[in-house]
Amino acid sequence: MAPMSNHDQALDLPSNFIRSIIDKNLKENLYQDKRWAGSPGGASHQAQGNQDPAKIRTRFPPEPNGYLHIGHAKSIFLNFGLAHDYQGACHLRFDDTNPEKEDEEYVNSIIDNVQWLGFNWQFQKENNQYFASSYFDFMFEAAQSLIKSGDAYIDKQSADEIRENRGTLTEAGKNSPFRDQSIDENLKLFDEMRAGKHADGAMILRAKIDMASANINMRDPAIYRIKHAKHHRTGDAWCIYPMYTFAHPIEDALEGITHSICTLEFEDQRPFYDWLLEKLKSNGLLADPLPKQYEFARLNLTYVVLSKRRLIELVDKKYVAGWDDPRMPTLVGAKRRGYTPEGFKLFTDRIGVAKADSWIDYSILEDAMREVLNTSCDRRIAVLDPIKLIINNYPDDQDEDCYAPNHPQDEAKGKRVVKLTKELWIEREDFMIEPVKKYFRLFPGNQVRLRYGYVVTCTGYDVDEKGNVTTVYCDYLPETKSGTPGSESVKVKGNIHWLSCKYAVDAKTNLYDRLFKNEHPGSQSESYLDDLNENSLNTVNIKIEENLNAVKAGEQFQFERHGYFICDQTSSNQNIVFNRTVTLRDTWK
Ligand code: ATP
Ligand code: MG
Numbered sequence: 001m002a003p004m005s006n007h008d009q010a011l012d013l014p015s016n017f018i019r020s021i022i023d024k025n026l027k028e029n030l031y032q033d034k035r036w037a038g039s040p041g042g043a044s045h046q047a048q049g050n051q052d053p054a055k056i057r058t059r060f061p062p063e064p065n066g067y068l069h070i071g072h073a074k075s076i077f078l079n080f081g082l083a084h085d086y087q088g089a090c091h092l093r094f095d096d097t098n099p100e101k102e103d104e105e106y107v108n109s110i111i112d113n114v115q116w117l118g119f120n121w122q123f124q125k126e127n128n129q130y131f132a133s134s135y136f137d138f139m140f141e142a143a144q145s146l147i148k149s150g151d152a153y154i155d156k157q158s159a160d161e162i163r164e165n166r167g168t169l170t171e172a173g174k175n176s177p178f179r180d181q182s183i184d185e186n187l188k189l190f191d192e193m194r195a196g197k198h199a200d201g202a203m204i205l206r207a208k209i210d211m212a213s214a215n216i217n218m219r220d221p222a223i224y225r226i227k228h229a230k231h232h233r234t235g236d237a238w239c240i241y242p243m244y245t246f247a248h249p250i251e252d253a254l255e256g257i258t259h260s261i262c263t264l265e266f267e268d269q270r271p272f273y274d275w276l277l278e279k280l281k282s283n284g285l286l287a288d289p290l291p292k293q294y295e296f297a298r299l300n301l302t303y304v305v306l307s308k309r310r311l312i313e314l315v316d317k318k319y320v321a322g323w324d325d326p327r328m329p330t331l332v333g334a335k336r337r338g339y340t341p342e343g344f345k346l347f348t349d350r351i352g353v354a355k356a357d358s359w360i361d362y363s364i365l366e367d368a369m370r371e372v373l374n375t376s377c378d379r380r381i382a383v384l385d386p387i388k389l390i391i392n393n394y395p396d397d398q399d400e401d402c403y404a405p406n407h408p409q410d411e412a413k414g415k416r417v418v419k420l421t422k423e424l425w426i427e428r429e430d431f432m433i434e435p436v437k438k439y440f441r442l443f444p445g446n447q448v449r450l451r452y453g454y455v456v457t458c459t460g461y462d463v464d465e466k467g468n469v470t471t472v473y474c475d476y477l478p479e480t481k482s483g484t485p486g487s488e489s490v491k492v493k494g495n496i497h498w499l500s501c502k503y504a505v506d507a508k509t510n511l512y513d514r515l516f517k518n519e520h521p522g523s524q525s526e527s528y529l530d531d532l533n534e535n536s537l538n539t540v541n542i543k544i545e546e547n548l549n550a551v552k553a554g555e556q557f558q559f560e561r562h563g564y565f566i567c568d569q570t571s572s573n574q575n576i577v578f579n580r581t582v583t584l585r586d587t588w589k
Helices: 017-027 041-049 070-085 106-116 134-150 159-164 182-195 244-254 262-281 306-315 330-336 341-351 362-376
Strands: 057-060 090-096 127-132 152-157 204-207 222-226 241-242 260-262 292-296 378-380 386-391 400-405 417-420 421-429 446-451 455-463 469-477 494-496 498-502 505-512 537-544 557-558 563-567 577-582
Touching: 017 070, 017 260, 017 292, 057 070, 057 260, 070 090, 070 106, 070 260, 070 330, 090 106, 090 134, 106 330, 127 134, 134 152, 134 182, 134 204, 134 222, 134 241, 134 244, 134 262, 152 182, 182 222, 204 262, 222 244, 241 244, 241 400, 244 260, 244 262, 244 378, 260 262, 306 400, 330 577, 341 362, 362 557, 362 577, 417 498
Parallel strands: 057 090, 090 127, 260 292, 378 557, 386 469, 446 494, 505 577
Antiparallel strands: 152 204, 204 222, 222 241, 386 421, 400 417, 421 498, 446 455, 455 469, 505 537, 557 563, 563 577
C-alpha cells in the first residue's frame, strides 16, 4: 500500500486507507454496471434501473436505542464525508432490527444530530433515509432461500447446548443433531416460527457453514430468532427477528452500498458478511457488485466513556442531569456545552482514520474546539470571582467610555463601549496582599493597567473578619488611557480586566471539570462509576459586561482570560446562564 500521506494530492483531501481503496475501485470501474432503481431492493428490483448515478454509496447505520455520542461523530464525518467528496450518496439508515430497546425519540434526535453536523441524506432527488425494519419481508425471503438451497436449518437445541457445542478457539464445534433435517421440515418449522406457533428460544434458524471453522463466527451462526415483542415501527407484525449479523449485510446490499464501513470489532464477521451475500447472489436475490465491508478503529477518548449502555446508566442513575448535560459526551450534550460542528470536523480530520485501536487524548478535542472558537467568537468581559476595586481619585458620579475590540485579530468586527466608573469588579486572583515571585498583577504599591482603561497604583485594601480581601483601593494616572497618546508613558507588566459595578450584569456560569478522574475510566477500579469525578460541575455567580444584557441562548463568546462560553438554553434576560465550553489554555497538562 502507498505510504499514508497527510493529503491526497489530486483532491487535496485528508488521505486514509479507505480513500485509497475507493480510488482503486473507481479506477478499476468496479461499479460501471451497478444498477439502481432509485430505491432499495433486491436484484430484480434494481435490474429495472439504470446505472447508479452515485459514484459510491456509504451509510451511517445507528441503532435508534440511545443518543449519539462523539464516537458516532467520527463515523458520520467519515461516511458522509466520503460520499460528498466522491460524488456519492450516504444513507442514513436506522438499524432497527432489534425490537426491544428502540424508540422514536432516539430516531428524531439522531436526525437532528446528523443535520447539526452539517450533513443530509439527499442525493439528487433521492431521500436516502431508511429503516432496516422495512426490509423484514426481504430478509424473511432471504432466509427461506437459504433453507431451500440447503444453507440454513432450524435448530431445536437449547441455547446452552448450542453454546456448548460451538467449541472453543482451539477445539472444533460439534454438529447439531438437527443439522441434516430435511429442507421441507426446515421450511415448515420456519413458517411455524413466523406464525407464532413457538415460544421464544424454542428453536432458531442457523446458517449451515462449518462447525470446524477456525473462525467461530462461521460455526453455523444464528440468523433468525423468535421474539414475541412489539417493534417501534412494525408493531406486532413479526414475532421473529433477524440477527444483526444477518440483517446488516442484507441492508447494505438492498441499498446498493459500495463501501460498508464499520468498527474493528466486526472484522471477524467479514467472512460471514461475504458468505451470506454470495449465497444470496447465487440464489438470485442479489446481484453484483456486492457491498464490501471495511473496518476502521473506533474512537476512544481519554476521560470519557463512549458506550451507549454506560451513557444510559449515567442518565438513569442520575449521575448527570440528562442526555444533554454538558458534561456528557453525547452530541446533544456537546452542543449544549458549546462544542461546534466545525470543531468536530477539525478534530476528526486531525485524528484521521486508522486501522488499529488507540486512545485519543481528550485535549486534542478541546484544542480543536478552541481553535475554531478563537476565530468565530467575539470577546466579552466577565468577572468570575468578583472583589471590589475603588479608584480613590476618580470622580464619584463620572461614567466614561472605554473601547474594547470585539476581536483582536479581526478589526472589521469593530469595537464596543465598556463603561468605566469609580467602583469596579475585578477578579479575586488579580490581587495579592503579599505577591509571590513573578506576580505582576495588583499588590500594594504595584501598578497595572485596567485593560482598555488607565494605569492604576494600588494604595491599600480591606479584609473581612476571616482575612478575605473585600475591597482594593487604587489611584489612577489620568494621562494613561488606552488608545490615547499618553497611554505608553507608563510601562506596566500586568494587565487586568474589570467591570463597572454600576453597569455590570449579574449572571451564573457552569464551570466544568472532567466527568471521570481516570484517563481510562474503570481500568483501575471495579467499575467505571468508581472513577466519577464528584466535582465535575461548579456553578458560580459572576458579573458580565452590560453589552450582554440581552444575550440569547446559543450565543458564544470568549470571556477574556477565562475561555469560551455559551449562553445556555435555560437562560433568560432575568436569569442569564453561561456554560464554559473550554478554557483558553489546556489546564490539564
Ligand atoms: P455503542 O457501542 O456506543 O453502543 P454502537 O456501535 O452500538 O455504539 P450504533 O448505533 O450501532 O452504536 O453505531 C452506529 C455507527 O456508529 C456504527 O457504524 C458504528 O461503527 C459507529 N460508531 C459507534 N461508536 C463509535 C466510535 N466510538 N467510534 C467510531 N465509530 C463509532
Ligand atoms: Mg452497535
